[in-house]
Amino acid sequence: MKRLTVLYDGACQLCTSVQRWLRRQPQWVPLEFLSLHDPTVPRRFPGIERFQPAAQLVVVSERGAVYAGDGAWIVVLWALRDYRDWAVRLARPGLRPLARKVCQAVSRNRYEISRALSRLFARPHSDAALQRALAHPVAAPPNLPDP
Secondary structure, three states, X not given: OOOEEEEEOOOOHHHHHHHHHHHHOOEOOOEEEEEXXXXXXXXXXXXXXXXXXXXOOEEEEXXXXXXXXXXXXXXXXXXXXXXXXXXXXXHOOOOHHHHHHHHHHHHHOHHHHHHHHHHXXXXXXXXXXXXXXXXXXXXXXXXXXXX
């Protein structure tokens, strides 16, 4: 393989964050990222909808091989210098069913995961909001000495 095109959900915050992380990783095989909402997708990849790119990650090689779901994640990890060993492990029969279940669960719940992460990592909207939040320190649990 000389290049892989990763079709991801550009409307999903989690998908977009993962895409940005993947871009920063050293790669053995170059990854091209294309939002499945890009108008060129149907022209570049006729019939791609049968692989349900709106429901799961889909990756296409330069020769037209299509990987979907857990297979797509495994081939993406395989393309990364620091994660190829993980790809080989996850592709083995003992771990492949687990990889499939995890990928299906994340894909199915990606919008809920995105919302939860947004709330968890939300920043105060102003310096005043930050000062108010810091004005109420959390009490130490019992049995812990004060600093």
